[in-house]
Amino acid sequence: MNYKEKLVIDLSDAVNISDLGIKITSVLESDGAVNKELHLNLGSIDLKQSQLLSIKALIEAMQSTIAKIETTSEITESSAVGLGLSVGKPSAQEQKPAFDDSYKPNVEKSFEEKLSSSDEISSFAQLKQMNSIGDFVSDTKSLTEVPSENLEEETQEFLKEAEAEDSQEDTPEMSKEEKVANIYDSLNKEITNEDIEDALDITFGTNTTEETESKDDVFAPITMQEKLNDYEVTETVETAEEGKYVLLDTEGITPEGVELIKANTSDLDTLYLTQTLRSGQTVSYEGNIFLIGDAHPGSEINATGDITVWGILGGIVHAGSKGNTDAKVRALKLNPIQLRIANLYSRRNDTVNVPYVQKTNEFTPEEARIENEQIVIYKTLRRED
Amino acid sequence: MKDIFANLYNKVVSFFHQTDEKTSNTKDAACNRLKLVLMQDRTNLTPAIMDRMRRELIELLSKYMELDRELLDLNFEHEDDQMALMLSIPVIRAKNEDEINEILAKEDEERKKIEELSKSDDEEETDEETEDTEEETSESETEESEDTEDDNTDESESEEEDNSEDETESDEEDLEEEDDDDDDDEVDEEIDNDPTKTKKEKKKEKFFKKKKESEESSEQ
Amino acid sequence: MAGRVIVITSGKGGVGKTTTSANIGTALAKLGNKVVLIDTDIGLRNLDLLLGLENRIVYTIVDVVEERCKLKQALVKDKKNPNLALLAAAQTRDKSSVTAEQLKDICEELKKKNDFILVDCPAGIEQGFQNAVAGASEAIVVTTPEMSAVRDADRIIGLLEAKEEIESYKLLLNRVRPKLIEQNDMMSVEDVTEILSTDLIGVIPEDTGIITSTNKGEPIVNDETALAGKAYRNVAHRIMGEDIPLLDLNQKESIIDKIKNFFTKGKV
Numbered sequence: 001m002n003y004k005e006k007l008v009i010d011l012s013d014a015v016n017i018s019d020l021g022i023k024i025t026s027v028l029e030s031d032g033a034v035n036k037e038l039h040l041n042l043g044s045i046d047l048k049q050s051q052l053l054s055i056k057a058l059i060e061a062m063q064s065t066i067a068k069i070e071t072t073s074e075i076t077e078s079s080a081v082g083l084g085l086s087v088g089k090p091s092a093q094e095q096k097p098a099f100d101d102s103y104k105p106n107v108e109k110s111f112e113e114k115l116s117s118s119d120e121i122s123s124f125a126q127l128k129q130m131n132s133i134g135d136f137v138s139d140t141k142s143l144t145e146v147p148s149e150n151l152e153e154e155t156q157e158f159l160k161e162a163e164a165e166d167s168q169e170d171t172p173e174m175s176k177e178e179k180v181a182n183i184y185d186s187l188n189k190e191i192t193n194e195d196i197e198d199a200l201d202i203t204f205g206t207n208t209t210e211e212t213e214s215k216d217d218v219f220a221p222i223t224m225q226e227k228l229n230d231y232e233v234t235e236t237v238e239t240a241e242e243g244k245y246v247l248l249d250t251e252g253i254t255p256e257g258v259e260l261i262k263a264n265t266s267d268l269d270t271l272y273l274t275q276t277l278r279s280g281q282t283v284s285y286e287g288n289i290f291l292i293g294d295a296h297p298g299s300e301i302n303a304t305g306d307i308t309v310w311g312i313l314g315g316i317v318h319a320g321s322k323g324n325t326d327a328k329v330r331a332l333k334l335n336p337i338q339l340r341i342a343n344l345y346s347r348r349n350d351t352v353n354v355p356y357v358q359k360t361n362e363f364t365p366e367e368a369r370i371e372n373e374q375i376v377i378y379k380t381l382r383r384e385d
Numbered sequence: 386m387k388d389i390f391a392n393l394y395n396k397v398v399s400f401f402h403q404t405d406e407k408t409s410n411t412k413d414a415a416c417n418r419l420k421l422v423l424m425q426d427r428t429n430l431t432p433a434i435m436d437r438m439r440r441e442l443i444e445l446l447s448k449y450m451e452l453d454r455e456l457l458d459l460n461f462e463h464e465d466d467q468m469a470l471m472l473s474i475p476v477i478r479a480k481n482e483d484e485i486n487e488i489l490a491k492e493d494e495e496r497k498k499i500e501e502l503s504k505s506d507d508e509e510e511t512d513e514e515t516e517d518t519e520e521e522t523s524e525s526e527t528e529e530s531e532d533t534e535d536d537n538t539d540e541s542e543s544e545e546e547d548n549s550e551d552e553t554e555s556d557e558e559d560l561e562e563e564d565d566d567d568d569d570d571e572v573d574e575e576i577d578n579d580p581t582k583t584k585k586e587k588k589k590e591k592f593f594k595k596k597k598e599s600e601e602s603s604e605q
Numbered sequence: 606m607a608g609r610v611i612v613i614t615s616g617k618g619g620v621g622k623t624t625t626s627a628n629i630g631t632a633l634a635k636l637g638n639k640v641v642l643i644d645t646d647i648g649l650r651n652l653d654l655l656l657g658l659e660n661r662i663v664y665t666i667v668d669v670v671e672e673r674c675k676l677k678q679a680l681v682k683d684k685k686n687p688n689l690a691l692l693a694a695a696q697t698r699d700k701s702s703v704t705a706e707q708l709k710d711i712c713e714e715l716k717k718k719n720d721f722i723l724v725d726c727p728a729g730i731e732q733g734f735q736n737a738v739a740g741a742s743e744a745i746v747v748t749t750p751e752m753s754a755v756r757d758a759d760r761i762i763g764l765l766e767a768k769e770e771i772e773s774y775k776l777l778l779n780r781v782r783p784k785l786i787e788q789n790d791m792m793s794v795e796d797v798t799e800i801l802s803t804d805l806i807g808v809i810p811e812d813t814g815i816i817t818s819t820n821k822g823e824p825i826v827n828d829e830t831a832l833a834g835k836a837y838r839n840v841a842h843r844i845m846g847e848d849i850p851l852l853d854l855n856q857k858e859s860i861i862d863k864i865k866n867f868f869t870k871g872k873v
Contacts, residue, residue: 280648282697297659298696337660347660350684350822410789416796419752423759423800 007036007064012043017051021058028062037067044072049079056083245339245346245368245375260343262326265305277301277315284321297337306330312363316340325370332363334377339368346375420460427468435459442472448488451477608639608716611723611844612741614765616757618728620749621779624815624824626725627655628834629745631824632841634689638720641680643692643711645737646727647702650694657684657822658691667695667702669711676714685827700732705739712740721844730764738765744774745806750781750792759801775806777840782811783854794851807840809833810854 009027014020020042028036038059047055056066069080069087080087269287279298283289288305299315301307304322306329313331318340320327325342339346366379425435443454453475460471480488613626626642634640644652647667653659664679669692676692683689692711695702708724715722724741727733738744744765748758758776765771778794785791792800794808812833818825825834826841832852839849 280697300697338663345663350657350660412786412789412792412796415752415792416800419755419792419800422752422756426756426759427763 008039008041010041010043011045012041014043014045016045017047017055020045020055024055024058025062028059028064036064038064039068039070040066042069042071042073042076046073046075047071047079048075049082052076052079052083052085056085245377246349247344247346247375260323260325263324265320265324265327268305270305271303276311279315295331295336303327319368328367328369330365330367332365334366334368339375341368341370341375344370344373344375424460443474446474448492449485450479453477606717606720608719608722609743610712610716610741611721611743611745612726612738612771613723613745613747614726614734614737614761615728615747615754616730616734616761617748617754620747620754621809621815622728622747623651623655623725624819625745625747625777625779625809625837626723627652628824628826628837629841629844630689630721630723631656631683631686632826632838633721633723633844634683634686635826635838636841636845637688638845639688639718640721640723641690641692641715641719643708643715643722643724644694645703645708645724645733647694647733648696648699649727650696652725653681653691653693654822655819655824656689656691658693659822662691662693665693665695666708666711667698670703670707676711700727700736703736705736708736709740730760734761734764738768738771740770742770742772744771745777746774746803747777747779748797748801749779750786750794750797755792755797755800762801762803774803776801776803777807777809778805779809780811781808781854805851806843807836808851808854809836809840810852 007027009024011020011023014023024040040055052069059066066085069076069085070089071077071080071087072089077087265288269285271283271285271287271289272292273283273289274292276293277283277291277295277299279296282300282302283291284302286304288308289301289303290308290310291301292310294311295301295309295313295315295317297314300318301309301315302318302321304320304324304327306327307317307319308329309317309331311331312333312335313329314335314337316338317329317336319329320342321340323342327341329336329339329341335348337348339348364379366377368375368377370376421432421435424430425432430438439457439459442459443452443457446452447454456475458471458473613622613629615622623644623646626644630640630642642652642656643666644650645666646652650665653662658681661681664674666679668674669676669679679692680690681693683691692715712722712724722740724737726737746758746761746765748754762774765774776798778797781794782791786793794805798805810832812825812831814825814828814831815833818828818831824837825831826837828834832854836852839852842849
């Protein structure tokens with residue numbers, strides 16, 4: 001089974017088929033939007049079978065597939081059934097999405113609180129003060145993006161990658177994000193300000209249910225955090241095929257005599273490196289390692305504390321190598337062949353075949369850490385100005 | 386339109402060329418070069434020494450039969466642990482007994498002459514034992530001699546006239562002398578070196594003469 | 606069970622040692638043998654990439670030698686074939702990290718539980734080569750029909766003959782291009798075997814599929830349609846002692862084909 005990322009595209013504001021086409025194309029043309037499974041929210045638009053077929057062909061031409069179609073129109077529904085696509089009605093929650101101003105102070109507060117109260121202020125938070133990170137802000141608990149003041153005029157692109165199991169639950173949230181993404185993309189197509197406002201009205205309806213949910217869920221729509229991997233240590237074949245990283249069968253391969261501890265990594269010394277780490281080169285340090293530059297595949301970084309790479313991380317990393325389960329691995333692009341934290345060893349999924357990452361100006365920092373005996377990767381998506 | 390015709394013309398021409406090109410292929414060149422290189426690798430012989438060995442072999446054999454020197458093929462092959470020297474030369478004509486005797490007699494004469502010469506120069510005759518040791522160092526010698534050859538080509542051509550054709554038949558002796566002359570005066574060395582170059586040319590001349598003669602005789 | 610240890614070597618780099626190791630290993634495993642591939646190219650490992658196992662390596666041969674792990678732990682099982690395992694080289698060390706004796710011990714240990722141990726040898730004739738050959742009793746010399754490769758193969762054969770442990774060696778001619786041979790612009794199979802006077806174990810045609818299969822991290826023997834894959838499968842059969850004729854790579858063009866080709870080319 002191929003690992004495909006899921007992407008929800010909200011097209012409920014499209015008025016005709018050509019509008020649909022433009023919007024789908026603009027989403028799929030954005031970087032990294034290939035090979036996705038698409039959930040299309042087609043709103044109330046009526047599509048004949050031939051029209052739907054042409055949209056399907058368009059999507060397939062861009063190397064993605066339609067996973068599901070949501071529509072309120074019966075004509076479209078019957079067309080989709082005719083084409084053998086899975087169809088559903090958009091949930092009520094979705095039609096009045098929860099992107100409300102009221103959450104803003106809430107999140108900002110929680111972020112500030114963390115900044116001031118938590119001992120675990122990471123280099124990310126510090127970097128924010130350095131002003132070099134600018135677009136994205138994160139703390140160690142959850143990579144949180146704080147909405148800026150002029151949110152209404154700005155739009156964000158949210159790409160939600162989730163595993164299949166979660167997708168159903170997440171659908172409402174994701175679709176909201178995707179609505180935003182969709183609007184952003186339509187912006188690129190030079191839509192007038194009125195259009196945006198109209199669209200924003202639709203998208204940012206009120207829904208207070210989110211805020212009453214658990215902390216993580218509250219963050220979900222705005223933090224753009226992604227759980228790329230959520231697997232049990234005892235690797236089972238089915239789940240292993242779906243994540244970006246798969247835990248290796250650690251039985252007997254973790255270093256013996258390593259005691260698992262949970263220690264604050266900010267107390268440790270930090271080794272500061274400014275170089276490209278090439279294949280065959282290793283860096284080991286008792287403490288944190290901060291590398292400015294890329295770590296190429298074939299290189300190795302071992303640290304008893306955190307590892308932060310200001311560049312593309314492509315080699316093998318081992319954070320918390322003496323058993324510190326609180327250690328984290330961060331990089332502008334996390335793409336290591338193996339990612340090891342403390343006693344957990346994970347490898348890149350075979351179906352994710354990207355040994356070399358193309359260099360662009362748009363990186364979204366990622367962080368890997370241990371949560372519930374699993375290595376979880378969080379990704380901060382960049383706000384588009 | 387012009388392009389199309391030009392294109393078509395080129396295609397037609399190249400089509401006919403394809404069949405012609407088969408005569409001049411790069412494979413044989415590769416095979417031959419490789420064989421030579423491998424021979425050197427396997428035997429640790431330098432090209433200069435190989436060339437000399439070749440020459441000496443031809444001289445030795447041509448005493449007894451007429452050979453097509455251009456087509457000589459010398460190769461080392463190893464089967465299992467054994468290495469074998471493979472030599473193949475087309476024989477143009479086997480010499481009859483009289484001819485061979487004649488050549489051998491002349492050779493003996495030559496040898497005597499040389500012996501006398503060297504005695505008159507009060508030079509010590511080198512033993513066969515030393516020959517062997519000197520052969521090892523002969524690589525540098527031959528290089529030296531090649532250098533001197535170039536300088537002395539003019540002289541050698543004139544000297545060549547003086548030497549009788551017979552001398553070529555006793556090349557092997559001369560070549561041995563070359564080694565022996567290591568301790569000799571420079572003058573001697575030059576004289577001995579010169580013929581090595583000219584001998585080649587002479588050999589060719591002689592070879593063609595004989596070929597002509599044999600052709601004529603066969604025509605008659 | 607006493608397995609056979611076969612070293613795959615060439616002298617010259619880039620002739621396809623690693624590709625050959627990966628493919629023969631996979632083919633032998635597919636035939637039901639238990640196979641271990643050992644990458645001895647320490648510091649420049651690539652066998653893991655060809656097998657698509659680069660993300661699974663935790664311990665390497667250097668870790669085994671330096672006793673940071675057990676030999677069994679360092680064996681990386683193939684994704685598809687449980688009969689095939691890889692003992693990877695360390696990328697962050699050099700050739701001196703392992704000695705010939707140590708490699709010999711590893712081979713002896715692996716011999717007990719496996720049918721075939723294929724040792725992928727690094728290019729050159731230095732320490733890395735000496736190490737790789739140490740534990741082997743058989744050798745496959747990979748070469749291509751190019752002067753430089755044949756010359757280096759000749760040198761390697763000479764060195765192998767000098768080794769008492771090597772009982773037999775066979776030649777594998779890789780990257781053969783029948784078209785060029787037909788045009789007399791490439792040494793033919795016969796030319797090479799004649800020059801090297803060595804027995805052939807197989808002839809592998811040049812195949813662009815090799816590149817794509819490397820990209821995918823899957824040996825070409827898994828591709829049932831590829832000619833090179835078939836050639837490698839035949840080699841595996843021959844290693845197991847079966848008598849299989851060489852693949853006919855010279856599907857000669859008849860005059861009619863030539864004329865046909867000429868006209869189809871002319872159309873453009």
